[in-house]
Amino acid sequence: MTTTVVVGGNFAGMTAALEVKRKGKDQHKVIMIDKSPLFLFIPSLIWVPFGRREIKDISFRKDEILKNKGIDFKIAEALKVDVKKQVIITNKEEVYYDNLVIATGPKVKYDVAPGVEEFAYYVGTPNGALKIRKALEEFKQNPGSIVIGATQNAGCMGAAYEFLFNIEKWLREQQIRKKVDLYWITPETFLGHFGIDGITGGETMLKSFMKMFNIHYRTEVGVKEVKKDKVILTTDEELPSKFTMLMPPFIGVDFVSNSPELKATATGYIPVTDDYRHIEIHNVWAAGIAVDVKLPFKPGKVPFSGPKTGYPSDETGKIVAENIIRVSEGKTELKKKAWGKIPGICIMDAGKKEVIILSDKLFKPRKFAIMIPNIFYDFSKILFEKYFLWKTKKGYSYLP
Ligand SMILES: Cc1cc2nc3c(=O)[nH]c(=O)nc-3n(C[C@H](O)[C@H](O)[C@H](O)COP(=O)(O)OP(=O)(O)OC[C@H]3O[C@@H](n4cnc5c(N)ncnc54)[C@H](O)[C@@H]3O)c2cc1C
Structure with missing residues (x-):
């Protein structure tokens, strides 16, 4: 044995x-x-x-x-x-x-920069996600600028992008979008790099999303400090922020x-x-x-x-x-x-829309890599959630 x-x-x-x-x-x-x-x-x-x-x-x-x-x-x-x-x-x-x-x-390395732990929210834990829910209820009463992004050394950029598009959708649903300047900050060299050197068409798609949803963005930036009402970037630019959500390393x-x-x-x-x-x-x-x-x-x-x-x-x-x-x-x-060399299979939720990312290999060189946008609803992400929870509850670990 x-x-x-x-x-x-x-x-x-x-x-x-x-x-x-x-x-x-x-x-x-x-x-x-x-x-x-x-x-x-x-x-x-x-x-x-x-x-x-x-x-x-x-x-x-x-x-x-x-x-x-x-x-x-x-x-x-x-x-x-x-x-x-x-x-x-x-x-x-x-x-x-x-x-x-x-x-x-x-x-999670919250001490990546001063103030990240105190003043920025993090969506990756149950407690963190519930704290954000409460903070957004308060934010609704008195809206202002929002900064969403990933800090220097972060690797889980996809989840931060998902949160960005979900909060943008939520702001519209709450009818406060016009009162909010929404910023995206990322250490990536270009939008949609995702830490995998990008996917053909990904940067163009994300740029058009940013334009369509009126999201200001900064690439190749880190976080110097987060304060209660602003985020100071490594470029020394200061972005006003009433609500900040960051993906630390x-x-x-x-x-x-x-x-x-x-x-x-x-x-x-x-x-x-x-x-x-x-x-x-x-x-x-x-x-x-x-x-x-x-x-x-x-x-x-x-x-x-x-x-x-x-x-x-x-x-x-x-x-x-x-x-x-x-x-x-x-x-x-x-x-x-x-x-x-493991295939890349990922669904990026974009706020009741989604982008399906498929590639033969996660990292380059790849034979193929495609991004399929679905602007009608996030069916695939919901299906993936239901399927994964079902398979795990049943203990069907051999399934993909
Ligand atoms: C907000 C967010 C969104 C994401 N979205 C996606 C997505 O859409 N698609 C996707 O493919 N991936 C996504 N990911 C990534 C995905 O969650 C991870 O790839 C996956 O959870 C990694 O699995 P893991 O088993 O390595 O670690 P985890 O799932 O984190 O599991 C680690 C386990 O170890 C336990 N543990 C840790 N330390 C100890 C200890 N000392 N003693 C005992 N137990 C311990 C923890 O309790 C936990 O149960 C997302 C991640 C985040 C944070």
């Missing part, structure tokens, strides 16, 4: 744990450690501030499904790992493993940075080969955001990072599970797929 412990159980970790158990059956004991009892469909958090979703609509308790699938679920925070003794120290107990899968996602979680034996990168990510196995410690694997991914483009004036989206997170969870099974069967040939 081989024991695989998966730390972190959302996109990547849930898939990895379910797949190891499905493929390994009784030969594999699988333990999942997550500090949260909930599975959360993070992409729909952008709808929470506008009342299109409640947190309960996009999350569910994962205990039952894991129990039904024969996975031992421990609700605990992993504090560090001793890779020699093969034990994870949590805030509740010590958990021994033969294989360790790290799928802990990101920590992601770094690795404390569990990783507190475990020096993992030899994580300076930003706290796990160095792996294309089979998602640790470059040196062969019974340690990583999936999802926890993986160190090399930048697929030359940095511009202001640093920014690449995206680690849901599809590759799910895919790397599957690859890790397959490889753990192969190793346990004594096989030496492992499944390999570099992060950048």
Whole structure:
């Protein structure tokens, strides 16, 4: 019997744990450690501030499904790992493993610039999304300028663009759009770079959206400081702002940075080969955001990072599970797929409109990459949400 412990159980970790158990059956004991009892469909958090979703609509308790699938679920925070003794120290107990899968996602680096934590909102957590809902109710009574964007070193630009177009739509619905100067700020070298060096036609499309919706934008800028009523850019330009939402950079979680034996990168990510196995410690694997991914483009004036989206997170969870099974069967040939070679499948919500982004590979060189706008409604994003929640609730981790 081989024991695989998966730390972190959302996109990547849930898939990895379910797949190891499905493929390994009784030969594999699988333990999942997550500090949260909930599975959360993070992409729909952008709808929470506008009342299109409640947190309960996009999350569910994962205990039952894991129990039904024969996975031992421990609700605990992993504090560090001793890779020699093969034990994870949590805030509740010590958990021994033969294989360790790290799928802990990101920590948000709010201290990227002064005032970001105090004065800017962040939509990427349930609490953050609900705080925005409350702030917008107050904003409605006394509207003014709004700044939305991503800070220097951010990598999750897509979600910030989604929030921008959703707030623009909301302002029109509230009939206060004319009272609001809306600004978009981004470290990207051009609109729609997305940390993947863009997609053919993407920049033109986003420029036309900005013009159509009267959104002022600044590219290649960082944030020097956020104050209660303004955002000061690295260019020293000051943008007035009564409401600010920023996407700060992601770094690795404390569990990783507190475990020096993992030899994580300076930003706290796990160095792996294309089979998602640790470059040196062969019974340690990583999936999802926890993986160190090399930048697929030359940095511009202001640093920014690449995206680690849901599809590759799910895919790397599957690859890790397959490889753990192969190793346990004594096989030496492992499944390999570099992060950048995973297909790009993403839907950017644009406020009851959407853009579907498809490419054969996430990073260049690609054979094809297309953006399909759907100006009528965000059907695909809704479908993706319903499908993903359904498949995860059922434990159908093998589905795409
Ligand atoms: C606002 C927003 C919108 C997004 N929209 C999209 C989108 O439209 N499409 C898309 O493809 N991607 C989107 N993404 C990205 C997507 O959410 C991520 O790719 C995905 O969540 C990564 O999965 P993961 O499993 O690596 O990390 P996560 O989903 O963050 O899961 C990490 C898990 O680890 C647990 N954990 C962390 N530390 C510990 C610890 N020490 N001990 C125990 N448990 C721990 C956490 O509780 C969590 O359950 C969006 C992200 C954000 C923030």
